[in-house]
Amino acid sequence: xxxxxxxxxxxxxxxxxxxxxxxxxxxxxxxxxxxxxxxxxxxxxxxxxxxxxxxxxxxxxxxxxxxxxxxxxxxxxxxxxxxxxxxxxxxxxxxxxxxxxxxxxxxxxxxxxxxxxxxxxxxxxxxxxxxxxxxxxxxxxxxxxxxxxxxxxxxxxxxxxxxxxxxxxxxxxxxxxxxxxxxxxxxxxxxxxxxxxxxxxxxxxxxxxxxxxxxxxxxxxxxxxxxxxxxxxxxxxxxxxxxxxxxxxxxxxxxxxxxxxxxxxxxxxxxxxxxxxxxxxxxxxxxxxxxxxxxxxxxxxxxxxxxxxxxxxxxxxxxxxxxxxxxxxxxxxxxxxxxxxxxxxxxxxxxxxxxxxxxxxxxxxxxxxx
Numbered sequence: 001x002x003x004x005x006x007x008x009x010x011x012x013x014x015x016x017x018x019x020x021x022x023x024x025x026x027x028x029x030x031x032x033x034x035x036x037x038x039x040x041x042x043x044x045x046x047x048x049x050x051x052x053x054x055x056x057x058x059x060x061x062x063x064x065x066x067x068x069x070x071x072x073x074x075x076x077x078x079x080x081x082x083x084x085x086x087x088x089x090x091x092x093x094x095x096x097x098x099x100x101x102x103x104x105x106x107x108x109x110x111x112x113x114x115x116x117x118x119x120x121x122x123x124x125x126x127x128x129x130x131x132x133x134x135x136x137x138x139x140x141x142x143x144x145x146x147x148x149x150x151x152x153x154x155x156x157x158x159x160x161x162x163x164x165x166x167x168x169x170x171x172x173x174x175x176x177x178x179x180x181x182x183x184x185x186x187x188x189x190x191x192x193x194x195x196x197x198x199x200x201x202x203x204x205x206x207x208x209x210x211x212x213x214x215x216x217x218x219x220x221x222x223x224x225x226x227x228x229x230x231x232x233x234x235x236x237x238x239x240x241x242x243x244x245x246x247x248x249x250x251x252x253x254x255x256x257x258x259x260x261x262x263x264x265x266x267x268x269x270x271x272x273x274x275x276x277x278x279x280x281x282x283x284x285x286x287x288x289x290x291x292x293x294x295x296x297x298x299x300x301x302x303x304x305x306x307x308x309x310x311x312x313x314x315x316x317x318x319x320x321x322x323x324x325x326x327x328x329x330x331x332x333x334x335x336x337x338x339x340x341x342x343x344x345x346x347x348x349x350x351x352x353x354x355x356x357x358x359x360x361x362x363x364x365x366x367x368x369x370x
Contacts, residue, residue: 004041005068006243007075009289010051011035012333014361022054027292028082028096030358031335036060036079040068044239078295083337084264086219088175088195093137095297097355098332100347101138101177101340102131103303106161107145107153125168132174135348138196140340141165141189142179146200146274148233159188166192177221183208190216198299198340200225200232200274202252203259214260221299222252224271236275242287245270250294267338269299272327273306281307285327288334300331301340303347325350 013023013032023034038050038060052060061072083095093099104124128139143161144153162178162185169176170193177196178189183206186197195218202222203209213220224245227234238244249268256266270284270291281302291298302308308323309315315323321343328339328347332354341347 002042003047003065003068004243004247005064005071005075006039006041006246006290007072007079007293008037008039008287009033009035009079009292010037012289014358015364017365018361019054024054024080025082026079026289026335027297027337028080029335029337030097030355031289031333033079033289038064038072040065041240041243074295075293078293081292081295083297086196088138088219089170089193090173091137091175091195093175095337098336098351099137099338100135100344100351101140101299101338102128102134102136102344103340103342104128104131104139104141104165105145106141106143106165121164121168124165128165128169128174129172131344132172134345136344138175138177138338139169140177140179140198141169141194142198143185144180144182146232155182155184158182158185163188163192166194169193181205181209183212187212190218195219197221199223200271202249203256204228204252210256210259210261213256217262217265219265219267220256220261221267221269222249222256223269223299223301224248224252224274226275233275236277236280238276238280241276241280241283242290245284246290246294249291253294253296263295266296267299268294268296269301269340272300272302278307278310281305285330285334288331288336292335297337298335299338299340300327300334300336302327302331303339303341303343321346329354 011034013019013034016023016032019034023032026033035053039046040048050060064072085095086093141162143158166176166189176194177198178186178194179198180186181199181201197213197218198221200223225232226236272281303324304317304320308320312323331339
């Protein structure tokens with residue numbers, strides 16, 4: 001039976017000096033990890049778990065079975081990897097610090113803002129401008145709801161929804177993402193001025209998207225969803241949701257690389273809320289630091305998700321700001337590079353306070369010995 005390895009960060013430090021240098025800068029960001037679990041799984045069963053700190057990681061990797069040693073060295077290098085910025089049009093999006101992606105839904109039926117901006121170009125443009133002014137680094141424009149049970153959208157209608165909004169944002173010089181899984185929509189969006197492709201099917205839905213994204217050179221977000229083209233939320237049967245999602249994202253990363261997409265063009269998203277129960281979503285969010293071992297920047301999209309309502313007396317989608325910020329902060333503490341959110345101003349404020357605390361920790365030398 002095939003063995004698989006997962007290196008999961010399990011202890012964190014406010015700064016490297018608090019561990020006297022025995023902590024890594026996780027994925028080149030603003031989070032420092034000092035201890036790790038090297039977990040070996042055979043089939044659906046965990047067969048070994050070695051805990052190791054930074055100074056003894058080389059010895060811990062040497063203890064791995066021969067078949068896993070190269071994978072262990074690669075995952076360790078990935079955890080220590082710094083990511084180059086994304087160049088999105090005129091905008092340089094740094095990945096050594098977290099960024100906010102604002103959501104612009106041009107749909108009639110999205111979870112919390114469906115119909116607010118569809119066929120209302122002035123309101124859509126004003127909302128996009130407000131998100132940019134509040135500090136959004138990227139605006140993610142979508143024309144198809146992917147909530148459970150949402151009706152399929154004809155690609156022609158999807159293009160009519162997103163292209164005018166993208167053209168307006170392009171005139172403003174914004175960094176723009178197209179949230180679509182259809183090749184014809186992605187192609188029209190890129191022609192209109194979009195710079196990044198956010199595909200909730202991880203390039204599985206449309207057989208033409210892989211070649212299109214490769215040819216365009218655009219960065220792509222590959223999101224985990226268990227279902228097939230008909231229903232992305234179906235078939236969410238996991239032996240262990242954390243390891244299974246990790247394996248699936250690794251497979252989609254490798255498929256993208258095999259399809260000619262450059263490694264520095266790939267972002268991964270664990271797909272919170274897509275074909276996962278409340279318990280599974282919570283497990284995934286707690287395990288976010290593990291996904292840096294895949295060696296790609298991470299995007300977290302948990303804003304206003306159903307899980308927040310489930311934990312807060314069934315609060316309606318527009319009443320989930322507090323829960324959205326709690327999940328965003330959890331993502332920041334895990335070192336994710338992008339937060340995809342509805343409430344940009346509030347999230348940016350939380351991020352700036354979080355960063356202030358991080359910066360202060362870096363200049364605190366009180367824990368050093370005389």
